[in-house]
Amino acid sequence: MMELTRKGEYAIRGIIYLAQQPPGRVSLISEIAAAADVPQTFLAKIFQSFAKLGLVVSSRGTGGGFVLARPASAITMREVVEAVEGPILPNRCLLGASCERGTGHCLVHDVWRQVQTEVVNILDAVTIDTLARGRDGRDAA
Amino acid sequence: MMELTRKGEYAIRGIIYLAQQPPGRVSLISEIAAAADVPQTFLAKIFQSFAKLGLVVSSRGTGGGFVLARPASAITMREVVEAVEGPILPNRCLLGASCERGTGHCLVHDVWRQVQTEVVNILDAVTIDTLARGRDGRDAA
DNA sequence: TTATAACAGGATCAAAATGATCCTAAAGGT
DNA sequence: ACCTTTAGGATCATTTTGATCCTGTTATAA
Ligand code: SF4
Ligand code: SF4
Numbered sequence: 001m002m003e004l005t006r007k008g009e010y011a012i013r014g015i016i017y018l019a020q021q022p023p024g025r026v027s028l029i030s031e032i033a034a035a036a037d038v039p040q041t042f043l044a045k046i047f048q049s050f051a052k053l054g055l056v057v058s059s060r061g062t063g064g065g066f067v068l069a070r071p072a073s074a075i076t077m078r079e080v081v082e083a084v085e086g087p088i089l090p091n092r093c094l095l096g097a098s099c100e101r102g103t104g105h106c107l108v109h110d111v112w113r114q115v116q117t118e119v120v121n122i123l124d125a126v127t128i129d130t131l132a133r134g135r136d137g138r139d140a141a
Numbered sequence: 142m143m144e145l146t147r148k149g150e151y152a153i154r155g156i157i158y159l160a161q162q163p164p165g166r167v168s169l170i171s172e173i174a175a176a177a178d179v180p181q182t183f184l185a186k187i188f189q190s191f192a193k194l195g196l197v198v199s200s201r202g203t204g205g206g207f208v209l210a211r212p213a214s215a216i217t218m219r220e221v222v223e224a225v226e227g228p229i230l231p232n233r234c235l236l237g238a239s240c241e242r243g244t245g246h247c248l249v250h251d252v253w254r255q256v257q258t259e260v261v262n263i264l265d266a267v268t269i270d271t272l273a274r275g276r277d278g279r280d281a282a
Numbered sequence: 283t284t285a286t287a288a289c290a291g292g293a294t295c296a297a298a299a300t301g302a303t304c305c306t307a308a309a310g311g312t
Numbered sequence: 313a314c315c316t317t318t319a320g321g322a323t324c325a326t327t328t329t330g331a332t333c334c335t336g337t338t339a340t341a342a
Binding site for chain 2: 315316317318319320
């Protein structure tokens, strides 16, 4: 239950690679895809989302590619995951403040709300630079 | 992201109804389905899972139906959810203790492990009798 | 200004998961 | 025997996931 999809995995792997590059260094999508071991066309879509949300800056033409839009220490794992998977939402009814059925919100609602809050807190507390460093730079998602 | 499926929602609604019945009272699947507003044939499958896992006891024939196998206070929301959705597993690689790729486990792994632990803790702390009581018995998932 | 490099975005597609139903068998009561 | 009720397998439509392709747009450089 609650599994991250491939898209989410790829997103994390891809942006970690970017974060591991020297600051300001522009990377091609082909380069990132190869390094992160992700199908290139798929990763391109993912980075489109990143760009639209302002996590990375893209440029076209010769010399173009992707760079982080902010320091890796200012990009959270939550932003990356939500960029491609949508908001953290363990139960549909958490969208509206209240109930989809019946009179008002129920105790189940509160439990899922609690789950949502906890997960968001954990992912908010992790930044990409932390992930990018890893131990000795080995292993990055 | 991480949305509970219909099956999970139905499972919770169904077992809460059972928990709201007088202890020992046998309920028909048709009755539960109507009360919880769930397609009956679908709910039947869900309760089959419950029975196989020992959350409920089923009996066939006239006068048959379902009863909780234990007091509602001894059945956790985690058990109910996992019965139909499988284990809480935010990332595939949490299954093996280590990595699917590369050398060893990475920092991403640790974050998802933390998420898993938190969610499990929350759901373990909630029992069905708490949910069944609700406020005034109104609203039950 | 033309050629080339690279991302943007829409369309498409196969495979898998989800949500639901149906049918036959087995178990239990009258 | 006959009816009731769950068990379990098979089936089926829809949606989501994962992936690819094609065309357009932007930018650089010869
Ligand atoms: S690199 Fe990290 S996240 Fe990816 S499979 Fe290995 S431990 Fe899991
Ligand atoms: S009954 Fe509870 S869980 Fe169901 S939609 Fe309403 S608030 Fe959400």
